[in-house]
Amino acid sequence: MKAIVSVDLNWGIGCGGQLLERISPDMKQFKQKTLNKVVVMGRETFESLPKMEPLKERINIVLSKDNSFNNDKVVICRSLNQLFNELLKYNTEDVFVIGGQSVYEQLLTYCTKVYITKIQKEYRADKYFVNLDEDKNWELVTESELHEYNNIKFSYATYVNKDYYKL
Ligand SMILES: NC(=O)c1ccc[n+]([C@@H]2O[C@H](COP(=O)([O-])OP(=O)(O)OC[C@H]3O[C@@H](n4cnc5c(N)ncnc54)[C@H](OP(=O)(O)O)[C@@H]3O)[C@@H](O)[C@H]2O)c1
Numbered sequence: 739m740k741a742i743v744s745v746d747l748n749w750g751i752g753c754g755g756q757l758l759e760r761i762s763p764d765m766k767q768f769k770q771k772t773l774n775k776v777v778v779m780g781r782e783t784f785e786s787l788p789k790m791e792p793l794k795e796r797i798n799i800v801l802s803k804d805n806s807f808n809n810d811k812v813v814i815c816r817s818l819n820q821l822f823n824e825l826l827k828y829n830t831e832d833v834f835v836i837g838g839q840s841v842y843e844q845l846l847t848y849c850t851k852v853y854i855t856k857i858q859k860e861y862r863a864d865k866y867f868v869n870l871d872e873d874k875n876w877e878l879v880t881e882s883e884l885h886e887y888n889n890i891k892f893s894y895a896t897y898v899n900k901d902y903y904k905l
Pocket residue numbers: 742743744745750751752753754755756757758779780781782783784786801802803804807815816817818836837838839840841842844865
């Protein structure tokens with residue numbers, strides 16, 4: 739499986755239950771990468787989606803231990819074990835972990851690759867992604883040139899899990 743995330747200069751990913759920034763071309767590339775695939779997210783991230791609607795044309799899997807959380811339009815898994823059983827149905831290459839912090843933290847070691855949009859700005863944040871530049875198991879393999887949208891500079895980076903490939 740892979741993860742996909744956007745981070746600021748401090749590896750911040752969210753604040754007050756929302757994204758730090760919405761960058762239209764980044765949203766497009768997120769859609770292009772995940773379309774017709776399986777996306778795995780935590781309940782908080784699901785509830786932050788516009789109108790709390792599942793992402794279209796993707797299989798949406800939501801992690802929640804809260805039995806009062808139910809939704810016919812998504813697959814709900816109550817534990818990591820349940821998630822891993824559910825994921826047996828799919829090609830692991832088609833599975834994308836899409837956040838938030840708690841779900842990235844739990845699933846990062848199972849990811850072969852992370853697609854990171856690096857926003858060249860600092861925001862007030864209360865949720866973070868692991869700083870992969872400080873993690874010897876992860877290696878930066880590609881980074882695009884700087885793009886600009888609404889005066890915000892950002893780049894697309896790919897990190898691979900060296901430890902995973904050794905298995
Ligand atoms: N920058 C980005 O790319 C990006 C991407 C996604 C999200 N975000 C941001 O990240 C923030 C949300 O992150 P978060 O860490 O607060 O929440 P989250 O990871 O989206 O969701 C947390 C919830 O997921 C459920 N959960 C987590 N692990 C579970 C497990 N092993 N088994 C069953 N349920 C489990 C629990 O739900 P219950 O409480 O229902 O049990 C938990 O409260 C928001 O600000 C969002 O905008 C940013």
